[in-house]
Amino acid sequence: MTDIIETFKNRRSIYSLGRKVKLSQAQISSIIGDCVKYAPSAFNSQSARVVILFDKENQKFWHMVLEHLRSLTPADKFAQTANKIASFAAGAGTILFFEDQEVITELENKFPLYKEAFAKYSYQSSGMLQYMVWTALSANNIGASLQHYNPLIDDDVKSYWQLPSSWILMSQMPFGAIKAQADDKDFLPLDERVKIFA
DSSP states (O other): OHHHHHHHHHOOBOOSEESOOSSOHHHHHHHHHHHHHHOOOGGGOOOEEEEEEEHHHHHHHHHHHHHHHHTTSOGGGHHHHHHHHHHHHTSSEEEEEEEEHHHHHHHHHHOGGGGGGHHHHHHHHHHHHHHHHHHHHHHTTOEEOOBOOTTTTHHHHHHHTTOOTTEEEEEEEEEEEESSOOOOOOOOOGGGTOOOOO
16 A cells, blocks of 8 residues: 555656656557556546657647647747746657547437536546556656646647547646656645544
8 A cells, every 4th residue: 555655645747857768658658558448437438538649749739739829828928838838848748638528428318317427427537547647657757747728729639630529638748757856745734634434
């Protein structure tokens, strides 16, 4: 139990990324694939979809994000925004997390009693997968953070990488070598957050 708790403790948001990670692209892809395979989902729906971007595809993605932000960001703030995006592009790659809405719709039709809940279940499943991937990368000394530039970029992402229209983009996870550790963070007292009855 101690080992897995230590793994949880070590997972942090890492924003200073580099490209030179010790694992190969094939090894990283295998870790992510295992997470996708074994992540829990409501009714075993397996609605998660993932796109892994390396090298020039990763650069293309963050350039796409930056160009969308250019038209929305005040001119005097754009340099700061550009630096932030550059820090994500500096990594080894980016994972795009999707949920396949076609699967969700099928569940809604098949189990009408739970129709209103399936969207929530989908978000929960995606969150668990994202955490699994994030923690698995951390356990292999690969830093990552979770970003949300959707729905701003959704149409361009689907068009450029020719993805099904039913795939709904949930989040983006830039990852890479850890060039600077995360700052310390404060925690609320657990007795304010956990109630135990026996």
